[in-house]
Amino acid sequence: MIELKNIHKSYTRKNTTVEALKGINLKVNKGDIFGVIGYSGAGKSTLIRLVNYLEIPTKGEVIVNGQSLANFNKKELRETKKQIGMIFQHFNLLESKKIFDNVAIPLVLQKKGKQEIKKRVTELLDFVGLSDKSNSYPSELSGGQKQRVGIARALASNPSILLCDEATSALDPETTQSILQLLKKINAEYNITIMIITHEMAVIQEICNKVAVMEKGKIIEVGTVLEVFGKPQHPTTKNFVQTVIHAKVPTSLQNNVDFRHQTFKLEFIGETASEPIIYELIHHHHLKLNILYANMTEIQGTAIGNMIIQLNGESSNIQHALSYLQNKNVLFEEVHT
Structure with a gap:
């Protein structure tokens, strides 16, 4: 479904080169809820933005559904991106538009008919539990409700992949739990492969079946969640696991x-x-x-x-x-x- 092969990503600013990703190899299978965890600056967000080519690798290959994105022309890349939804940490809603119109944006850009848009948006708002908020504005919603709108918008184009960049870090624990349950429902009912970037091991514990741990632009450990939680190998992984599984004498x-x-x-x-x-x-x-x-x-x-x-x-x-x-x-x- 998603494969990153020997990925390097560098940025050059003011004659200084910073290597954000260093030799990343990663495979996400269809149906996975795959978590990528690391501290700030580990390269998590850069990695996830490669999957939909918001970032282009300096070196290496990004493969989605068996096709290398580097081989696509602009039109083919646009079509592929329709199959990849994305949820952001700070929702990225248009404050001047009603909730219905925010969810409809991808469909409007694809020039879908009004009846098709109405049917799809109504279905999605019902799915995320916001049927009664169709005519509200983002400023009238809570953080959790805004994120549900963001999720509905990301699902509008019937994607096969859903990318979540710190999608719960701006939310309180109770709201985070409800959003994670919604993501699990999306994975189960729509068979959408989900890739989650987070710095919270509790998120990995709750929802993911596989996890990769990043540090300084590299993947230092990868495996099933049970393997990584049960037998963490790297000191950084052990530190993350200890935030969820406490195993020290008080x-x-x-x-x-x-x-x-x-x-x-x-x-x-x-x-x-x-x-x-x-x-x-x-x-x-x-x-x-x-x-x-x-x-x-x-x-x-x-x-x-x-x-x-x-x-x-x-x-x-x-x-x-x-x-x-x-x-x-x-x-x-x-x-x-």
């Missing part, structure tokens, strides 16, 4: 914990999260166990549990207990501070 407890006892961080994924692992450690391995921290998170319908424990007992019993954890596919590492 600061208020650290000064009161005796780390002379062996302390371990455990991670349970899937079925192991519901098994009586702790019971086994206490009763079958004859250990005293102190739970310093524990939580449970659901990622793509799979439970991920994190726990920090101290084991106190005979050294041989502790080693047998660690072997038991390994056999149960429980990830563990010793914590020293």
Whole structure:
């Protein structure tokens, strides 16, 4: 559906060249809700603007639906762009036009007939829950409602791809949740492939099935959301994951914990999260166990549990207990501070 091959993007200003993207290789399959996450300046927005050729790569190839965009003439590129909708962080609505007219803009530009426009816009406003706002102006709407208008406008041309550039970062948490649910509905009912740029790992957790992590113009980690959340490899990825899955001893407890006892961080994924692992450690391995921290998170319908424990007992019993954890596919590492 979308493929970026060895993409480089550079900007030259005042005789200074800045390389925004450095050797990007990425593939988004049909039906994916694919998230791209990174801190400010990572190159996320530049990357997503390549997909509809708002930005042209300095080097490399952008392939959409099996066709390289570099091979298209202007007319062919315009036709391809009709299949790629885009949602913006700050809505980009025309304040002087009513909601109906804002949604109709792509159809008017395509010179569709009045009846076709009316039918499509009415259908979309109903889909996004704004049927009663057709004659309102953007200034009369909340931030969440404005974004729903932006989504309806992006869907007007029946795109096969929907790009979302920080589409929820200007919204409060409750409104963000409703917009994410709407995007999931669009993906499921219209079979539209969605690519989301964000700096919020909670957005990735809620809606995406795959994720790429960016840093300084490069992709440093990519995989399914469950893989990346369950086994983050890069320090930056680990930092993002920790914003959603907290797995540290609270600061208020650290000064009161005796780390002379062996302390371990455990991670349970899937079925192991519901098994009586702790019971086994206490009763079958004859250990005293102190739970310093524990939580449970659901990622793509799979439970991920994190726990920090101290084991106190005979050294041989502790080693047998660690072997038991390994056999149960429980990830563990010793914590020293």
